[in-house]
Amino acid sequence: MFALxxxxxxxxxxxAEEIAKPVTRWSLGHAIPRVALRAAARRGDLQGRLSVExxxxxxxxxxxxxxxxxxxxxxxxxGHVTTRHSACKDILTSDTFKTVRFVPExxxxxxxxxxxxxxxxxxxxxxxxxxxxxxxHTRYRKLVTRVFTARAVEQLxxxxxxxxxxxxxGLDPANPVDLIEQYCGLxxxxxxxxxxxxxxxxxxxxxxxxxxxxxxxxLGLPWRTFRTVEATLAEFDDWLTLHLEKLRANPxxxxxxxxxxxxxxxxxxTERELKATAGLVLAAGFETTVNLLGNGIALLTRHPGxxxxxxxNPELWSNATDEILRYDxxxxxxxxxxxxxxxxxGVPIQRGSIVSTVLAxxxxxxxxxxxxxxxxVERANARDHVSFGAGRHYCLGASLAxxxxxxxxxxIFERFPGLRPLDGARRRQTxxxxxxxxxxxxxx
Numbered sequence: 001m002f003a004l005x006x007x008x009x010x011x012x013x014x015x016a017e018e019i020a021k022p023v024t025r026w027s028l029g030h031a032i033p034r035v036a037l038r039a040a041a042r043r044g045d046l047q048g049r050l051s052v053e054x055x056x057x058x059x060x061x062x063x064x065x066x067x068x069x070x071x072x073x074x075x076x077x078x079g080h081v082t083t084r085h086s087a088c089k090d091i092l093t094s095d096t097f098k099t100v101r102f103v104p105e106x107x108x109x110x111x112x113x114x115x116x117x118x119x120x121x122x123x124x125x126x127x128x129x130x131x132x133x134x135x136x137h138t139r140y141r142k143l144v145t146r147v148f149t150a151r152a153v154e155q156l157x158x159x160x161x162x163x164x165x166x167x168x169x170g171l172d173p174a175n176p177v178d179l180i181e182q183y184c185g186l187x188x189x190x191x192x193x194x195x196x197x198x199x200x201x202x203x204x205x206x207x208x209x210x211x212x213x214x215x216x217x218x219l220g221l222p223w224r225t226f227r228t229v230e231a232t233l234a235e236f237d238d239w240l241t242l243h244l245e246k247l248r249a250n251p252x253x254x255x256x257x258x259x260x261x262x263x264x265x266x267x268x269x270t271e272r273e274l275k276a277t278a279g280l281v282l283a284a285g286f287e288t289t290v291n292l293l294g295n296g297i298a299l300l301t302r303h304p305g306x307x308x309x310x311x312x313n314p315e316l317w318s319n320a321t322d323e324i325l326r327y328d329x330x331x332x333x334x335x336x337x338x339x340x341x342x343x344x345x346g347v348p349i350q351r352g353s354i355v356s357t358v359l360a361x362x363x364x365x366x367x368x369x370x371x372x373x374x375x376x377v378e379r380a381n382a383r384d385h386v387s388f389g390a391g392r393h394y395c396l397g398a399s400l401a402x403x404x405x406x407x408x409x410x411x412i413f414e415r416f417p418g419l420r421p422l423d424g425a426r427r428r429q430t431x432x433x434x435x436x437x438x439x440x441x442x443x444x
Contacts (some may be wrong), residue, residue, distance in 0.1 A: 024116035026226045028109070034220035040078050046070070047078040047356060051220070054332055054434070057427025061373055064361035072345020079354040080347075083361025085368045085386065087344050091357050093391035097336035099131050100354055120233045121275045123216050123283040128276045129396060130284070137392060143269055144277055144396060147259045153399040156194060160404055163190045164411040173444040176422055179412075180294055180439045185211065187408050188289035191400070195285075196278055197247055197254035202239075206282070209236050213279070214287035218430045236282065240275050285397050291330035291428075291435025292321075292405045298439065299324055299375055300413065301421050306377045307413065314410065320377035321405040326363045326385035327375050332434050333358045334389060360434065362386045416443040 040048025046067050053060060064083045072087045073080050082088055091097050126132045129141055167186050171177055189207045198206050212232035215225055244260065251257040256278060262268055269277070300307045310316050338353045349355060363385045364372040388395035413419060422440040
């Protein structure tokens with residue numbers, strides 16, 4: 001028997017779909033929102049301005065104040081936005097507000113979304129903890145929380161210190177370095193490798209995957225970045241399938257092995273849920289900690305008086321990490337969808353409305369923080385920031401991030417007390433993630 005060759009028309013249609021589906025996903029999820037926000041910014045819309053100005057790495061303090069001056073929640077043509085600390089907390093902890101998913105009311109657009117889905121595990125799509133809701137979220141988080149305990153994170157402290165020391169040993173104080181590439185990125189990804197049980201020979205691969213997948217958390221990606229992210233997520237899925245098989249056969253003393261074995265009433269996480277958790281650890285745990293370290297180094301070198309306080313009293317490093325998270329957080333904002341008519345601070349919010357809670361703006365609310373524009377490592381209530389969110393979606397890795405930030409920052413300034421920034425530092429051109437793309441420095 002001769003194998004039948006696919007009909008030319010069928011081959012053409014399949015190839016056309018392979019091209020059209022990613023273009024549709026990018027258009028609906030990134031290109032159209034980006035164009036709409038830019039148009040809104042030109043009209044002076046507060047949310048539009050926030051998106052456009054954030055992508056240039058600008059200081060947004062004045063815009064935060066302008067939004068806050070409109071009341072608990074500012075209503076714009078795009079939706080609603082708040083930089084009030086109390087409003088952000090109310091929205092993030094309320095069952096009335098759900099995580100945002102792009103589900104157009106237009107039937108045609110809905111069909112396009114369904115038709116173009118890639119099927120890839122994505123950090124901001126269900127079953128990711130960032131995007132799931134009760135009852136799935138309740139069951140899912142309960143299992144994950146049993147593994148990612150404060151005690152488990154504390155057990156990583158000694159290893160994190162050793163990783164930081166090894167990385168600093170590898171830096172030549174006689175030569176300038178890009179701290180993002182040679183320190184801030186390597187520390188969190190090596191810690192993530194410990195959590196995921198990655199063998200040493202595969203850590204370079206995980207580093208490359210982490211760096212490429214991190215932009216998946218952002219909005220308005222350029223086409224080339226979007227395609228890189230999708231290719232990376234597909235590659236990570238292939239690698240993770242094999243990695244999970246190895247861990248099931250030979251469990252190790254790592255958190256992913258424990259998560260595989262975790263059960264609640266005899267039921268564990270599905271394969272897809274395990275992959276979603278690992279993907280979230282990789283993407284969110286990598287980029288946000290890179291930003292925390294880079295932002296912290298930049299802040300402390302710009303405020304030598306604050307750095308001197310830390311050298312005089314090293315016990316302040318923990319509080320300094322929270323002040324860095326407050327003052328220049330790794331994540332600008334997060335969105336919520338209103339599930340039923342309600343009001344926040346006397347402002348009516350209709351069902352179906354999207355509300356942007358600007359975490360970085362809430363961290364500068366003068367009702368909560370005295371002299372909010374001052375960077376103060378001794379600030380008594382620095383930990384009252386909302387950089388990790390609030391409510392059921394409070395960041396699962398908050399303890400880990402604090403620990404890595406404290407160790408990573410203290411270690412580099414103790415090792416290289418003469419560290420100073422060089423020209424050429426560049427902020428990332430992202431809208432939601434806030435950090436440095438490059439951070440050149442002289443170590444001595």
